Amino acid sequence: MQPVKEKIEYENPLLSLKIWQIIRDAVRTFNWHYHPECELLLVQNGRLDVELSGETYIMTPGDVVILGSSQLHRDRSYGGPLEYIVLQFDLQSFFDQSTIPYLQYFNETKVPLSTMNYIFRENPKARLEAADCIHEIHEEAQRKESGYELAVNLLVKKLLLILIRNDDRGLLAGQDRVERIRLKPVLDYVESRIDDRIGVEDACRIANMSYYYFVKFFKKVMGMSFTEYVNFRKIKRAEQLLLTRDLSVAEVGDQIGMANMAHFYKMFKRFNGFSPKEFQRRMLAWGRS
Numbered sequence: 001m002q003p004v005k006e007k008i009e010y011e012n013p014l015l016s017l018k019i020w021q022i023i024r025d026a027v028r029t030f031n032w033h034y035h036p037e038c039e040l041l042l043v044q045n046g047r048l049d050v051e052l053s054g055e056t057y058i059m060t061p062g063d064v065v066i067l068g069s070s071q072l073h074r075d076r077s078y079g080g081p082l083e084y085i086v087l088q089f090d091l092q093s094f095f096d097q098s099t100i101p102y103l104q105y106f107n108e109t110k111v112p113l114s115t116m117n118y119i120f121r122e123n124p125k126a127r128l129e130a131a132d133c134i135h136e137i138h139e140e141a142q143r144k145e146s147g148y149e150l151a152v153n154l155l156v157k158k159l160l161l162i163l164i165r166n167d168d169r170g171l172l173a174g175q176d177r178v179e180r181i182r183l184k185p186v187l188d189y190v191e192s193r194i195d196d197r198i199g200v201e202d203a204c205r206i207a208n209m210s211y212y213y214f215v216k217f218f219k220k221v222m223g224m225s226f227t228e229y230v231n232f233r234k235i236k237r238a239e240q241l242l243l244t245r246d247l248s249v250a251e252v253g254d255q256i257g258m259a260n261m262a263h264f265y266k267m268f269k270r271f272n273g274f275s276p277k278e279f280q281r282r283m284l285a286w287g288r289s
Contacts, residue, residue: 003032013282016093029076037088039067042134046082068113101180105172107223126166235271242280
């Protein structure tokens with residue numbers, strides 16, 4: 001049977017995240033599947049086996065497992081009471097200008113994110129901290145008290161911080177801090193010119209690198225090409241304008257330097273899954289609910 005690409009439906013359009021609890025009594029094996037979102041599993045009661053290509057994690061109460069973006073996996077329960085929490089989220093959405101240099105830690109170009117499960121196996125303190133974060137995210141998502149989106153955002157970032165600070169093998173920190181610092185003037189330049197055309201030639205000059213070296217260096221450090229990064233930041237700016245300014249979609253595209261509407265729509269849908277107008281409608285409807 002062919003692996004299934006799972007489409008994750010976010011309950012709250014303000015959060016690129018889905019979390020829910022599963023309670024199961026029967027023996028069940030899911031088909032192989034994958035999704036672009038990162039996934040964490042926390043077993044509360046019973047036993048759950050999570051199978052990746054070539055590796056199986058046998059989970060019992062208190063165990064946490066992390067799966068990377070588009071990583072093929074399936075799970076199996078053995079009957080009896082089983083309770084576990086599933087947390088799925090889009091990593092990119094939880095990084096802003098000040099933290100995006102750390103996105104390259106999780107780009108999985110060298111090792112899949114599931115490699116980090118050694119932390120949860122070998123470090124009980126880190127495992128407990130991660131489990132507490134997942135519990136809190138689940139509770140916040142259930143209660144939906146005022147400001148819970150802020151709480152969830154902070155807790156997801158805390159989960160990522162737990163991984164970074166407890167990676168004793170240095171698998172995440174594949175790039176030297178000096179390399180990230182070298183790009184800071186370029187990232188600052190992008191933010192200062194986000195409403196204008198941003199050329200890679202200008203970035204090369206600011207970084208004092210040749211074109212070919214810069215293109216490879218940026219992709220290596222950031223985990224995405226310079227053009228992808230610029231588009232990502234422009235669309236984030238467009239999201240802000242759509243929700244805070246009384247502007248048409250065409251005016252927003254013009255404001256972020258994407259006057260070509262076909263290109264603007266294509267990039268917006270790539271990062272959000274739907275058009276600017278649909279994004280605006282969903283967000284404003286959620287805010288009124």
